[in-house]
Amino acid sequence: MVTGANPFRPSFGVSPRVLAGREDLLQDFDVALDEGPGSPLRSLLVSGARGMGKTVVLNELEDIARTRGWLVVRLPEGDGMLEELEASTVPALLAEHDTTAVRRRFTGGGISAVGSVSTEVEDRYPVRQSLAQLLGRLLDVLVGHETGLLFTLDEVQAASPDVVGRFAATYQHLVRDDREVAFAAAGLPTGIDQLLRQAGTTFLRRAERVHLAVLADEDVRTAARATVEDAGRSIGEEALERYARIVHGYPYLLQLVGYHAWRVAPQRPEITPDDVGGTRPLVVERMGRLVHAPALGALPEGQRAYLRAMAADDGPAATRQVAERMGVPMQQQNVYRARLIDRELVQAAGHGFVDFTLPYLREHLRAQAR
Known part of the structure; x- marks a missing residue:
């Protein structure tokens, strides 16, 4: 009897247990981190239709960076992106990783040889550091650990192009200074195009454009089989052929079809062609509600x-x-x-x-x- 949990994950933005058809992109990014500053694949703009796995690709890029000890900063959404980075996100990272960030100040105390002493330091001309200065200090700290900083931005079309353009200008200066940085953004093609038309994003126009196309049927069959077998069940060739016909190379559907085919009889050792074929009406309804309706609206x-x-x-x-x-x-x-x-x-x-x-x-x- 099979007792394993359903291994398919049909939620937008959630990484599947078996990633299909994106291995070349991930390997290229891994190599880019080795190549050092100046590698073109350290700046990526990932586009594709809804459900093509853009967020999943960002998740995988982040995991690659983290396994190398890099810090990952997910850029905040909204018009306050730069202010949040400057006021909280980057200072928090500095406080965590900069060993010189803790400063002592005597506000009172006893020293036996000279009696009681109280000191107070007052900055008459306090200087607030800019985002560029804070990032520079953070990258100075990371040099000692031989790591870097990856910035990611999801749903580009929902962000303010002006704000993203201002961040891009800061990022450009870091790249020109040969800093260990990388940037990956994902969004609908129209969102990426709108961003690149914005003043101040000239530098990003030279970033590597990666368009996520539909998966090959063979990639769908391979990923489906691996996911099922890793969870202790089996699926035959006829069921896999039907699986690929329903999925149409669409990554979200790869997970959705598998999830509901698994649920038909989760204790049965094998997923049958009928289990797979019976998912089609639900797939049509779910695609209409979650993908097509928002796109048409x-x-x-x-x-x-x-x-x-x-x-x-x-x-x-x-x-x-x-x-x-x-x-x-x-x-x-x-x-x-x-x-x-x-x-x-x-x-x-x-x-x-x-x-x-x-x-x-x-x-x-x-x-x-x-």
């Missing part, structure tokens, strides 16, 4: 209408027919199409055809129409 009505017109076809849609269904000229259709491609909701599917990028978006749109 941010769209102008014209772009939503374009997607609804596409959903009338069972496969790739002809752009001319989409324009006819919408009642708009081809030039206007081209504008909608380009915007949706930028948002990674639509992709070209041959000359004059478009298709959905995200799995089960067609099914979600049809369900909404009903």
Whole structure:
């Protein structure tokens, strides 16, 4: 009898037990930390659609840095990012790691040879250190430990581009001074593009752009099998083939399908093809609620209408027919199409055809129409 807990983790941002298809990126980053200041892969901008594993990649990059003794600073969200770094985050790290941070001050006491002595030191011109100075001091301390500092920023599109741009300027100075620093940010492609258009982020435009594509079916099958077997059960080839067809290379679905297939009969030694196939209706509903609905909610009505017109076809849609269904000229259709491609909701599917990028978006749109 199998008694192990469900090994699949279908929560956004939670690292899976077996990571699929991102090994090359992680290995390149590991090498970059060895290469020292100036390595291009120490500055990474990771983009991809919702559920493609951007946060998981950040988690893995952080783990690589920590295993080398590096400190990891997750940049705070919101407009107060720089103030929080300057007032609390970096000072707290200095207090923890700088052995010279503790200063003694006599405010009274007895010295037997000369009697009682009281001293007080007053800074007439107190100097508040800037974020750049604090980071410089922290990196001076880390030099003695032969380590460095990794900054990470998730959900770039939710951050203020102006604030991130100001941080980027500080980070640029650290890189120019050959400091042991690295930076990794993740977000939707539109968020990354918006950040790079911001004044002051010229330096980040030279960062390595990493776009997370869908996983190969073989990567899906390998990760699913390894996760199941590591937890004490088995899964056959037919079930794995069905698994890959439902997942469509989408990392979030790899975890979701496995989680619910495991739950069908958790005491049974083998996960069957029917266990896997039965997850599809739940997958369609969950994708619609957690991925498609938020993505569509941010769209102008014209772009939503374009997607609804596409959903009338069972496969790739002809752009001319989409324009006819919408009642708009081809030039206007081209504008909608380009915007949706930028948002990674639509992709070209041959000359004059478009298709959905995200799995089960067609099914979600049809369900909404009903």
